[in-house]
Amino acid sequence: MQFFKGAFTRRGINLQRHFHPEPLLVTDLDLLSFDITARLTLSKTIGEAKSGTGKNAPKPLDRAIWVAGLMQLVDADGGIIITALRPSSTVRDTVRSLGVTAMSVDELDRWEATHLHKDLEDVGAHGPGAFAEDAHTRKSVKGEPSLERIYWFLRAEVWFLDTWQATKRLIGALGELRRYWTPEIDDDQAAALRWMYAEALSTLTLQLVVLVGRYQATDLRDWRTLVNDRLAEGPVPANNQRALADAFDKYLAHILRELRAPSAMTVESMGAFHPIPPEWTDGLIELISRLEALTGLADLPRQSDLVMTERLVRRRHENEAALAAVSSRAPEEFARMRRQIAAFLRGAVELPEAVDRALTT
Numbered sequence: 001m002q003f004f005k006g007a008f009t010r011r012g013i014n015l016q017r018h019f020h021p022e023p024l025l026v027t028d029l030d031l032l033s034f035d036i037t038a039r040l041t042l043s044k045t046i047g048e049a050k051s052g053t054g055k056n057a058p059k060p061l062d063r064a065i066w067v068a069g070l071m072q073l074v075d076a077d078g079g080i081i082i083t084a085l086r087p088s089s090t091v092r093d094t095v096r097s098l099g100v101t102a103m104s105v106d107e108l109d110r111w112e113a114t115h116l117h118k119d120l121e122d123v124g125a126h127g128p129g130a131f132a133e134d135a136h137t138r139k140s141v142k143g144e145p146s147l148e149r150i151y152w153f154l155r156a157e158v159w160f161l162d163t164w165q166a167t168k169r170l171i172g173a174l175g176e177l178r179r180y181w182t183p184e185i186d187d188d189q190a191a192a193l194r195w196m197y198a199e200a201l202s203t204l205t206l207q208l209v210v211l212v213g214r215y216q217a218t219d220l221r222d223w224r225t226l227v228n229d230r231l232a233e234g235p236v237p238a239n240n241q242r243a244l245a246d247a248f249d250k251y252l253a254h255i256l257r258e259l260r261a262p263s264a265m266t267v268e269s270m271g272a273f274h275p276i277p278p279e280w281t282d283g284l285i286e287l288i289s290r291l292e293a294l295t296g297l298a299d300l301p302r303q304s305d306l307v308m309t310e311r312l313v314r315r316r317h318e319n320e321a322a323l324a325a326v327s328s329r330a331p332e333e334f335a336r337m338r339r340q341i342a343a344f345l346r347g348a349v350e351l352p353e354a355v356d357r358a359l360t361t
């Protein structure tokens with residue numbers, strides 16, 4: 001429902017992995033949803049589906065208040081609670097002031113009957129087929145540490161990073177996946193790789209659109225420095241890293257003087273710990289400026305999510321009804337945007353031919 005209402009959505013985002021090793025009773029978010037504003041910023045909504053019909057089960061009001069607390073935990077702007085037990089008008093009005101929309105399964109059924117046409121029931125990253133592919137991937141990568149780490153990064157951690165770190169690590173994940181791609185082999189791991197490529201590319205597209213929004217709201221004289229700093233930093237901010245690096249340079253220079261080391265060695269050692277952005281930083285700066293000149297960017301993440309999943313995971317052509325439901329713009333407009341993203345990625349990581357073709361066709 002959220003996807004076809006215009007949001008970029010994911011289901012079952014794992015919270016226990018995110019907060020590990022701290023124990024957490026809340027296992028996951030049934031719904032994580034992002035609306036892209038006119039300024040290309042994100043408005044985050046979470047959702048939970050609970051029956052509420054058991055004798056001792058929390059009722060709609062309790063569940064809605066619980067979701068309001070969960071919103072604060074994950075810094076969400078809004079929440080949805082869907083229960084089998086119909087919330088009263090009093091409950092709906094009460095929790096609306098908390099930013100929570102309370103609904104029953106009846107309202108969801110009514111929406112589906114009106115809007116979820118047969119051609120939309122199981123397309124892209126949503127529907128029974130998509131859920132099965134996700135489960136298949138999780139099972140296939142179990143026991144392969146690197147792939148399992150990337151899987152859980154895509155299913156949990158990436159959604160709690162700032163957009164700079166998410167972009168940096170998604171590109172790193174794409175490079176890591178290439179090590180496992182063997183074109184001649186079509187087995188369970190190959191299917192899992194296709195799912196992870198589609199997921200990483202869709203999520204990266206969302207992050208790129210947010211970066212375009214940052215670009216539009218930044219003084220262009222500061223933009224290159226900002227990008228370099230934000231991509232160079234890790235858990236420690238770039239300014240703090242530079243301060244530590246300068247202190248280390250002074251310490252090392254003192255040691256080398258005491259040891260009467262050659263001047264050339266002292267010069268070569270300087271700046272060894274200064275933060276350095278990835279080699280593809282200039283390419284990203286150029287990509288963002290090119291995307292900024294295009295219209296329809298707000299629809300790009302959802303359209304790409306549909307197309308990449310259909311082509312890579314479902315291995316079929318995306319149907320026209322689904323494309324029209326995502327955006328009224330011509331598919332070729334989004335294809336041009338993806339070709340620019342593909343051109344950038346070729347300079348940053350090596351893409352398998354099948355993945356490159358899915359992006360550029």
